[in-house]
Each structure stands twice: as C-alpha cells, then as structure tokens.
Amino acid sequence: AQKVTQAQTEISVVEKEDVTLDCVYETRDTTYYLFWYKQPPSGELVFLIRRNSFDEQNEISGRYSWNFQKSTSSFNFTITASQVVDSAVYFCALSEIKAAGNKLTFGGGTRVLVKP
Amino acid sequence: GAVVSQHPSRVICKSGTSVKIECRSLDFQATTMFWYRQFPKQSLMLMATSNEGSKATYEQGVEKDKFLINHASLTLSTLTVTSAHPEDSSFYICSAREAGLYSYEQYFGPGTRLTVT
DSSP states (O other): OOEEEOOOSEEEEETTOOEEEOOEEEOSOSSEEEEEEEEOTTOOOEEEEEEETTOOOOEEETTEEEEEEGGGTEEEEEESSOOGGGOEEEEEEEEEOOTTOOOEEEOOOEEEEEEO | OOOEEEEOSEEEEOTTOOEEEEEEESSSOEEEEEEEEEOTTSOEEEEEEEETTSOOEEOTTOOTTTEEEEEEETTEEEEEEOSOOGGGOEEEEEEEEESSTTOOOEEEOOOEEEEEO
16 A cells, blocks of 8 residues: 655744655555645645656756655655745655556645745 | 646535536546545545546545546546535545546646535
C-alpha cells in the first residue's frame, strides 16, 4: 500500500523567511510519480511539480525548490523568501503508474501561514 | 489547456434529498476521472475511479449505492449523492486524466462544496 506522510501540520513564518515542507513516502512500486499541490483558501488545487521516480535531480522554479532523495524516500519542498500569498495548504502526493488509471495518494497536508 | 470544470460550485440541500455534481473536461478527452472528498482541515480522500463506459471502482468504505457515479462520455462524469445527510457535507473534487496510454497527469476541478441541512 502507498502512503505519504507530511509530519508538519502547520508552519508559521514571517514574510521573507524560508520554509521547508517535509514529505516522506512509502511504496512498493519501482516506478512512480511524486507531486506537490498548493490549495489556497479558495479550495482549488494548484499543481506545482511532478517528479518521476527515475529523476532525482533537484529542481528550482523561481522561489520554489524541491529536493528528491530516493534513498530516504523523501521529496521536500522549500519556499525561499516567503510571501503572504504563499499562505495555503500544501499537499505532497504519490501516484502509481498504471495504464488503467493512476491513483493519487495524498499526504495529510501542511498549512503554511506567512505573516507580514 | 487541460481545464476541468465542476458544477455547481456550491450547493445546499435538505437532508434526504439527492444532489448531482458534474465534472467536465473542457478541452480534452478524459478516459478516467477521479472523485475525491475533503472534510474541513483534512486531506483529499479518493472515493472512486470512473472509466468512460464502464462501472466505477469504489475505494474501500465508500458506499456505491449512496455515491452514484456515471461516466457516460469522454468529457463528463457525474457524482450523485443520494439521500444526503449532514455527515455528507464536504468539499468534493474531481480530477480527469487525459486519454492516452502514456498520459499520467491528473487535472483537478475547482471543487464543489456540499452542505446538507
């Protein structure tokens, strides 16, 4: 069975601070995808990144960066120089890869509150 | 591209009535659609997977007779909550997977907030 654990339920920071969100996953599959989504107060999920299990390269996109370490089954997400607009719930998710339909397993989410 | 809509965005219904939620892929064909439920301050839980033209596959613990799913076309899936009760009040989110063997991306709808009084 697949499992995604986000140990931090809530993080509060002051604007311009960096914040790192932890994500640890469990799967028996050798091929899978990992995702991060942002859910602002409006509720709509915003896709941030998808990472293939074969690609362990770290990625940077603007103020966002991701650290994928297969050896520790972790896919951590860092927001650099946080802004108030970053306040949201962030979900890490794991997807099996099957032609019939790829189920997403979500972590519990981490609520980030950025104070001005 | 890859837009998924849901209708309605909010619905309030009385206990015992049924409510239908539509999920549409607007600019692509979706062979598979997923329905999730999210209670306040909780994560998304997969309820069921629907494939166009076949019966939906429900996750363990989800009552198939209560949550009727129909995926009659490549662009539309519906979730009907039958005989709704206050405990069914939740945020329902659908996602759609584009047709194609190597398509793994799921595109999410904006969600439907259901309140049962």
